[in-house]
Amino acid sequence: MSLYTTQDEKKKAAAKAALKHLPKGGILGVGTGSTVNFLIEMLPELQLEAAVSSSEATAERLRKLGIEVVDMNSVASLDAYVDGADEIDANLHMIKGGGAALTREKIVASIAKKFVCIVDDSKWVNQLGVGFALPVEVIPMARSAVARKIVSLGGDPVYREGVVTDNGNVILDVHNLNILNALELEKTINDIPGVVCNGIFAINKADIAVVATDNGIEERTAG
Numbered sequence: 177m178s179l180y181t182t183q184d185e186k187k188k189a190a191a192k193a194a195l196k197h198l199p200k201g202g203i204l205g206v207g208t209g210s211t212v213n214f215l216i217e218m219l220p221e222l223q224l225e226a227a228v229s230s231s232e233a234t235a236e237r238l239r240k241l242g243i244e245v246v247d248m249n250s251v252a253s254l255d256a257y258v259d260g261a262d263e264i265d266a267n268l269h270m271i272k273g274g275g276a277a278l279t280r281e282k283i284v285a286s287i288a289k290k291f292v293c294i295v296d297d298s299k300w301v302n303q304l305g306v307g308f309a310l311p312v313e314v315i316p317m318a319r320s321a322v323a324r325k326i327v328s329l330g331g332d333p334v335y336r337e338g339v340v341t342d343n344g345n346v347i348l349d350v351h352n353l354n355i356l357n358a359l360e361l362e363k364t365i366n367d368i369p370g371v372v373c374n375g376i377f378a379i380n381k382a383d384i385a386v387v388a389t390d391n392g393i394e395e396r397t398a399g
């Protein structure tokens with residue numbers, strides 16, 4: 177028996193529960209995806225000074241609600257960054273990029289004092305990369321070269337057809353990676369020439385995960 181009847185209800189509940197971890201009247205970094213979309217609708221109550229957005233899609237939603245979206249170059253740091261994840265583990269390491277916004281998400285998260293991750297419990301995993309392919313953003317001319325290097329690491333890259341990122345690049349979704357050391361693999365993949373960014377968020381992991389479970393909201397920290 178669950179408190180929620182749909183996954184969307186869980187996403188909305190996680191978003192609502194995250195509000196108390198976000199600054200009132202400050203500048204907030206805002207991620208991308210269906211969970212964050214629920215949060216964006218609730219943001220007017222925080223009376224933010226402004227937001228830094230991780231995607232064109234999020235920026236449009238924020239502006240529609242009258243929230244000013246500022247260029248990241250005009251901001252030295254953010255009180256908090258809030259975003260969903262495709263997978264998150266007990267270290268609060270994540271896989272992100274299902275929505276192809278991973279690079280800007282990682283950049284915006286990197287200047288935030290804390291990362292608040294909002295998820296339903298289907299995203300909580302024992303090991304990253306088993307149930308979700310790792311997105312890697314790649315400069316188009318390097319697509320095949322990067323794919324070959326990833327095969328040599330044991331991964332199985334699949335070109336995400338028809339997707340161009342906000343930065344004009346393409347996405348390889350890498351299946352069958354054995355992500356036992358997320359920190360190390362994040363750096364190894366970043367070092368491949370032509371890779372712009374990969375969807376492992378371990379160097380900048382979440383500080384708190386607000387997880388909607390069948391029994392209600394759980395706030396989890398790394399342990």
Ligand code: 5RP
Pocket residue numbers: 207208209210211212259260261262271272273274275276277278281
């Ligand atoms: C986009 C992301 C999203 O945070 C991730 O895909 C989760 O999305 P959703 O909340 O729709 O499940 O990383 O690049």
